[in-house]
């Protein structure tokens with residue numbers, strides 16, 4: 001079985017990836033505060049010592065500064081995490097390195113986006129992820145862009161858990177009517193990433209996205225309907241934030257389950 005290192009294994013997507021990858025790979029996991037190796041990848045010496053010990057055949061890189069507000073507050077930290085770290089890993093592993101990136105590298109004016117469309121990020125998060133992609137590809141590595149992710153999570157992370165836990169706690173939740181994405185269940189993302197990771201002859205940048213374009217508001221309504229929940233705690237809201245693109249729907253390079261099936265499973 002190929003030996004696969006998953007970074008960011010304690011994160012929202014990381015939990016689903018670890019659950020899926022356990023069956024298919026000899027798995028080694030890392031993050032700052034957990035996994036087989038607890039390492040800050042921004043510390044080059046620590047990271048190299050961990051990589052020497054882990055001896056991976058392939059690396060799936062999920063670790064990132066992934067919160068938009070935190071990236072705006074600390075652009076240098078975001079650049080270290082989202083640009084320097086993946087560039088170093090890609091220089092070491094080339095085509096055996098797969099960076100997970102985001103639909104937020106686009107500005108939302110020309111959706112739906114294919115993997116070859118030019119990027120035009122609006123936020124520090126998007127800018128640093130786009131720079132990370134560029135450095136990874138220049139070093140011979142590969143990139144898989146993902147859309148808004150959802151799925152069960154015991155810490156309430158991700159689009160569906162956040163909505164369902166707010167409803168369970170009788171807390172109102174505002175959802176944008178004018179922000180469109182192609183949401184994908186983390187399990188589907190993890191399965192597609194496993195397949196992309198091994199196919200080193202694919203194009204350098206691929207899109208793994210859900211089959212339907214929906215607003216966050218419509219996503220919430222459909223989630224409630226599938227789960228038999230009353231949607232009265234959902235409040236429609238209009239996004240005015242210039243840093244948030246309005247429509248970053250992706251054209252997926254891989255088929256996924258229907259949105260209805262994915263919502264039922266969240």
Ligand SMILES: NC(=O)c1ccc[n+]([C@@H]2O[C@H](COP(=O)([O-])OP(=O)(O)OC[C@H]3O[C@@H](n4cnc5c(N)ncnc54)[C@H](OP(=O)(O)O)[C@@H]3O)[C@@H](O)[C@H]2O)c1
Nearest residue numbers: 008010011012013031032033040041062063064066102149
């Ligand atoms: N969530 C989404 O909807 C979404 C959508 C598109 C793309 N993505 C991309 O998918 C990836 C995973 O996202 P996520 O939502 O799972 O993120 P997350 O929940 O914030 O998890 C981030 C992970 O990265 C680790 N990490 C961060 N900085 C690190 C460092 N310097 N050294 C070592 N580990 C570090 C964290 O470890 P600790 O917790 O131990 O610090 C954590 O395990 C990211 O690359 C993100 O850009 C996410």
